[in-house]
Amino acid sequence: MKYAIALLLATVAGPGFAQAVVEDFKPSSLNQPGQQFPQVNSQGYARFRITAPDAQNVKVSLGLGGRGGTTLAKAADGSWTGTTAGPLDQGFHYYHLTVDGGTFNDPGALNFYGSVRWESGIEIPAQDADFYALKDVPHGHIDQILFPSPSTGTSRRAFVYTPPGYDKNARTRYPVLYLQHGWGEDETAWSNQGHANLIMDNLIAAGGTRPFIIVMTYGMTNDIKPGSPGGLAAFDIKPFQTVLVNELIPYVDAHFRTLTDPRHRAMAGLSMGGFETKLITATNLDKFAYIGLLSGGTFSLDDVNRTPGFKDKVKLAFVSFGSRELDGGMRGPPGGPPSDPRANAAAIKQAGVNSVFYVSPDTGHEFQTWRRSLKQFAPLLFRD
Structure with a gap:
């Protein structure tokens, strides 16, 4: 990073x-x-x-x-x-x-x-702040949950956004997006800094997206010294993957009305969260069919070819960056070599993957990029 x-x-x-x-x-x-x-x-x-x-x-x-x-x-x-x-x-x-x-x-x-x-x-x-403005529309809820984590020997926290109307019809079940924060942030980032709930409320009110649940949890499990982003080179995804896949997802599915098949489950993240998303989904395509990397790397043709089932199981590979990130040379995953995400997106699209590439105008590695990215990503999810 x-x-x-x-x-x-x-x-x-x-x-x-x-x-x-x-x-x-x-x-x-x-x-x-x-x-x-x-x-x-x-x-x-x-x-x-x-x-x-x-x-x-x-x-x-x-x-x-x-x-x-x-x-x-x-x-x-x-x-x-x-x-x-x-x-x-x-x-x-x-x-x-x-x-x-x-x-x-x-x-x-x-x-x-x-x-x-x-x-x-x-x-x-921002000139385009209307899409995350607080408006007189039906609003969803953000609930704090504490879920048991035997692998870390404690209870861990997550925030769960349920869309407007969730409490009114006990028979309706919803798709789920697992949405990760970036380096140095925590599970409060997407709702506090990112306004993910308001973005969803406004999109749903305008008929711009299918209603779905969003789950946001803390993405760090190992001890990396604060203030040393270079420590990500030693980041081990396995402990957090265990927390997310083996502990959080079963808890959410047991306590919320979710659709539990991979076609109704997505994972995305910004920066480090995108790095985590790419690593976790690559070995769990039986659980996630929609993937989003927001300033968090890119999918190359090599990634697709060396990941069994990618072409058949992934329904959407979404990649986004701020325009200043691309101008400044930020293209590859954290700690990795440079790569051209636009060319990669085109290459995997040609290979048959539903690939979408988005660039936020006049922004860098910052939340306006990621707010806009969520606005673009959400309408593409869970299209049956």
Whole structure:
């Protein structure tokens, strides 16, 4: 994942650094109640202000890993203020404060689990935000479940989205998507940062997708030192595969009204979650017929040919990236060699696989890419 961090840091600020800053700043939608900062303007610039009268140096670090950022200037009243050098990409971004060398969250902003810690979050309004907006439509539910995990000697947590109407008809059974988070995140990411529930509610209300259940659980089982994404090179998928396939899926099927055949079960994930998805589904095509890799690698013709049953059993192989990821050379799986995902998607399509490739415009390794990817992926699932 080192390449992912480098790419994100290089692309978190968009073009247009020389333009004049428009003074129409408003509080971010992710601020703590009543807090006026951080703020964003119509161009996508972000402005930060904190009070730290005894501090000597204050910086805002944006993006996965927290490197780079904006140095704040101190005023006579002890407040520190600064504006990003350029506009940020539309959508959600993690950030934190560095005050005299120490790492802190912004007291004005809500916190989100990412970068292996709770980080502050800021939302740059997107032109296409309507598809994940909170609307007056029927809403599904997100339930927390605790399922037994004998393999890890504990109970583990998952969040389960059930679509609108799930509780009204006790006879209806639903397909299931197992949806994984990225490196340094947890099972809260897809609902908190990704708005997966609102995306689904809006798609279902518009008749854009078949209603289905989404299950989100923590994807780490082995001990990798926080802050060392390079540790993924030593990641062993087998313990998590046991948790997902042998423990979580049976629990979900026993406690929710699911359709349990592989044609009604999908797995997808963003970044590291896509890496996990590819590894797990390759050896479990008797359980998953729909597969999605969101900034998490690609399916090559070699992958298809060396995976028994891929052409016959996989009903959809979906791959997506942000345009800035492709421009910056992020193409292969985490820790793997570069590969051309667009060419791979075309090659396996020619070989008879239902292959779909999507590129999110003007975004990098970030949640706006993955929100858009889910919007594209969901309508393609479970088409009987």
